[in-house]
Amino acid sequence: MAIDINIHKGGYVENEAIITDIQFQVNSGELVGLIGSNGAGKSTTLQAMMGVLPIVDGQVTLGNYGYVPERPILYEYFTLWEHIDFYLRVADKENSLTNRANELLKIFQLDHKLHDFPTTFSKGMQQKVMLILAFLDEHSTYILDEPFMGLDPQAMRKLLTILEELKAQGAAILMSTHALDTAEKICDRFILIDHGRILQQGTLASLRLAVKQDQASLLDIFDILLEENHHD
Amino acid sequence: MTNLAQQRRKLERSNNFKLLANIIDWTVALYIVVPSLVIGFFLYKDFILTISTSWIVHIPLVIFIVLLFIITSIETLRTYLQQADRLFLIQHRKRMIQLKRAGLYWTLSKHLIILSSALALLAPIFIIVHHVTILELLVLLLQLFTSNFTKVLLQLKLRKWQQLLSNILLSIIGTICFLYVPIIITSLIYLILLVYCTSYYNRHFINSTKYFDQQVELDQAAFYRWQSILFRIAPELRSQLVPKLKKPRLLWKNSKRMFQRSDYFIEELVCKTMLRQKQYRFGYLRFLLSGIGLIIIVPVWAKIIILGILYFTLRSMMQSVIQQIFEHKIWTIFQVSQEQIQVASNRLLKGFVDLPILCVLIILIIILIL
Numbered sequence: 001m002a003i004d005i006n007i008h009k010g011g012y013v014e015n016e017a018i019i020t021d022i023q024f025q026v027n028s029g030e031l032v033g034l035i036g037s038n039g040a041g042k043s044t045t046l047q048a049m050m051g052v053l054p055i056v057d058g059q060v061t062l063g064n065y066g067y068v069p070e071r072p073i074l075y076e077y078f079t080l081w082e083h084i085d086f087y088l089r090v091a092d093k094e095n096s097l098t099n100r101a102n103e104l105l106k107i108f109q110l111d112h113k114l115h116d117f118p119t120t121f122s123k124g125m126q127q128k129v130m131l132i133l134a135f136l137d138e139h140s141t142y143i144l145d146e147p148f149m150g151l152d153p154q155a156m157r158k159l160l161t162i163l164e165e166l167k168a169q170g171a172a173i174l175m176s177t178h179a180l181d182t183a184e185k186i187c188d189r190f191i192l193i194d195h196g197r198i199l200q201q202g203t204l205a206s207l208r209l210a211v212k213q214d215q216a217s218l219l220d221i222f223d224i225l226l227e228e229n230h231h232d
Numbered sequence: 233m234t235n236l237a238q239q240r241r242k243l244e245r246s247n248n249f250k251l252l253a254n255i256i257d258w259t260v261a262l263y264i265v266v267p268s269l270v271i272g273f274f275l276y277k278d279f280i281l282t283i284s285t286s287w288i289v290h291i292p293l294v295i296f297i298v299l300l301f302i303i304t305s306i307e308t309l310r311t312y313l314q315q316a317d318r319l320f321l322i323q324h325r326k327r328m329i330q331l332k333r334a335g336l337y338w339t340l341s342k343h344l345i346i347l348s349s350a351l352a353l354l355a356p357i358f359i360i361v362h363h364v365t366i367l368e369l370l371v372l373l374l375q376l377f378t379s380n381f382t383k384v385l386l387q388l389k390l391r392k393w394q395q396l397l398s399n400i401l402l403s404i405i406g407t408i409c410f411l412y413v414p415i416i417i418t419s420l421i422y423l424i425l426l427v428y429c430t431s432y433y434n435r436h437f438i439n440s441t442k443y444f445d446q447q448v449e450l451d452q453a454a455f456y457r458w459q460s461i462l463f464r465i466a467p468e469l470r471s472q473l474v475p476k477l478k479k480p481r482l483l484w485k486n487s488k489r490m491f492q493r494s495d496y497f498i499e500e501l502v503c504k505t506m507l508r509q510k511q512y513r514f515g516y517l518r519f520l521l522s523g524i525g526l527i528i529i530v531p532v533w534a535k536i537i538i539l540g541i542l543y544f545t546l547r548s549m550m551q552s553v554i555q556q557i558f559e560h561k562i563w564t565i566f567q568v569s570q571e572q573i574q575v576a577s578n579r580l581l582k583g584f585v586d587l588p589i590l591c592v593l594i595i596l597i598i599i600l601i602l
Contacts, residue, residue: 052564067565075562077508078501079479081487089497090568115487116479133565 002028002141002172003049007058010048014055018044019196022058026172028140031163033187034176035222041196042176043070046145049174065141066134070149070176072126074118080129081114084136091137104132107158124150135162142166144175148182160186184218192225199225236327237334240312248458264545271537275530280356293362296354297372297410301403304350304376306343306384308454309433310335311447318448322441332438335451340381347376371415371422378422379406381429388443388450480508498568498576499583502557506584512553516584519546524592535596539589547585554580 003026011018019041026032036042047053049060050067075083084101088094105111108128113121118129127150134142148156163186166173177183183190184204191201200210204221208214211224279286311332313321321328351358351373358364364372379402386398409418437443484490484507490500506512523542527535554577 050564069561069564073561073565075501075560077505079487082500082504085487085489086497086501086566089494090566092494094494115485117477120478130565 002026002063003174004061005049007048007056010044010053010056012054017196019048021197024191024201026174028170028172029167030188031167031173031175031186033183033190034174034193035180035183035190036193040193042193043145046143046176049143063140065143066137066139068130068134068144068147070145072130074126074129076119079115080110080118083118083129083133087133087136093137097136101136104135108132108155124152127151128155131159140171142171142173144173146177147175148177148179180218180222190218192222194226194229199229236331237312244455251459264541267541271534275534278531283356283360288357289361294407294411296357297407298403300376301379301406304347304380306339306380307457308450309384310339310454311451313448313451315448318444329438336433336438343380344377347373368415371419372410374419374422375406375410378426382425385429385433388437388446483507498572499579502554502580505557519549520588527592532600539592539596543585543589547581550581550584
């Protein structure tokens with residue numbers, strides 16, 4: 001099991017839990033969608049997994065991972081190539097990963113912007129930089145927080161191809177997203193989250209069974225579950 | 233509306249105080265400010281006692297006078313106006329005039345005190361070395377005060393290059409009047425100019441709202457003046473500014489490595505940040521160079537003390553810069569170990585602090601031996 005999460009409580013300040021009883025696993029070669037409304041606790045869950053949430057009570061099993069943050073995180077005083085070069089030097093894989101870096105730069109059409117500061121890029125281009133850094137090295141696990149945000153349709157298609165390749169190579173991928181149409185097509189399983197708690201998790205078929213609607217889309221299922229949860 | 237002016241002055245003071253308290257906590261006060269004051273006092277005392285044999289006697293009086301006219305200035309004639317006054321206060325003409333007038337009196341009184349203090353400190357040079365009388369010094373005070381008032385008024389009306397030209401002209405005229413024109417005539421000229429400037433400012437800037445936006449802009453800049461200065465002294469207080477340039481303009485602009493060694497990646501990040509972040513770059517250089525400058529001019533006993541102070545303050549400044557860099561969110565993407573950070577920090581402190589201080593110490597020892 002590549003990812004095993006069992007968080008009883010987690011938050012930013014003591015005694016104010018943002019997430020409660022978050023328990024799920026992601027297996028190798030599996031792409032799992034973390035679905036929820038704004039402020040439902042998706043990003044907090046991811047932060048808790050990565051160990052950057054101040055208060056966490058629980059266990060997290062996570063190997064080395066590639067990470068795409070919710071908003072692009074870039075260093076203001078590094079050019080695009082300096083970001084990549086730093087990454088290569090930290091990983092101590094300059095020789096083996098330089099070709100991969102050039103390949104990704106070409107795929108996301110950023111190879112002509114190497115010596116520019118990415119902080120001056122458009123939102124979509126900044127997101128592409130994040131994807132390049134996340135997919136540069138081979139990881140057993142990938143944590144993607146809204147990876148489609150700001151991407152143009154071409155880049156989205158390329159990202160989907162990369163995700164398919166990574167899955168085929170045996171990577172465990174946890175992806176938080178609002179793009180439910182896309183998630184429905186590519187994810188193997190879903191974790192639906194609301195108010196910091198898991199509403200339901202499983203494959204699309206099992207979720208349909210749970211809401212007793214065999215033709216329901218992921219959006220429909222999510223709506224129904226939210227509605228039920230709010231009535232409760 | 234003196235109360236309003238007082239309220240706004242109080243707000244400004246409290247803002248500046250809060251900001252200052254961030255930098256000068258009691259430890260800084262204890263280790264830097266208090267020793268600096270004590271050392272400064274003894275240095276000044278030493279200077280006065282040995283003034284007739286010091287290097288300063290070789291500098292002609294004219295240089296001091298020209299420099300005083302050039303260096304001294306009034307930053308802004310305060311009005312304490314705010315953008316929101318366009319909505320409310322502007323409709324109450326009398327109260328607005330009172331507010332602006334209170335600002336003018338405050339600015340001029342403050343400037344007069346500062347000028348008097350500066351001249352009092354320099355008085356031994358004028359009186360002992362150049363035999364200037366107290367009356368002449370008072371006339372110089374009047375000249376500088378009026379000249380600076382005129383300069384700041386001209387700033388409101390003229391373009392940049394015209395301001396520069398007028399400043400040079402005022403400095404030359406002031407120097408000529410002080411050195412070659414009889415005291416009574418100089419005093420009369422400057423008194424008339426002072427009265428004219430006051431009535432001009434009253435007519436065009438206090439009684440009129442024609443320059444409201446310009447006055448607000450200038451006053452806001454003055455309001456944040458100390459904050460800007462404090463940020464320059466302690467750039468780590470300011471959140472990191474994003475460079476406006478699309479790509480680096482100077483040095484290592486094609487993403488070339490500073491250090492060829494692969495394991496020097498953190499050092500490279502910090503060095504490039506120091507190079508590309510204006511506040512860090514100038515903050516560090518200003519600190520180091522002003523320390524070295526001070527070491528050059530003070531007596532031997534003070535050189536050693538200042539070198540010691542420079543070492544510790546430069547070190548804490550660099551430590552806080554490095555700390556701020558490591559607080560950046562990018563470290564969630566660049567996953568480095570605590571050990572790597574520690575090793576890099578030590579190397580950086582050696583390069584940015586130990587090495588330059590050691591060089592200064594060696595040069596100092598060589599000079600003292602020779």
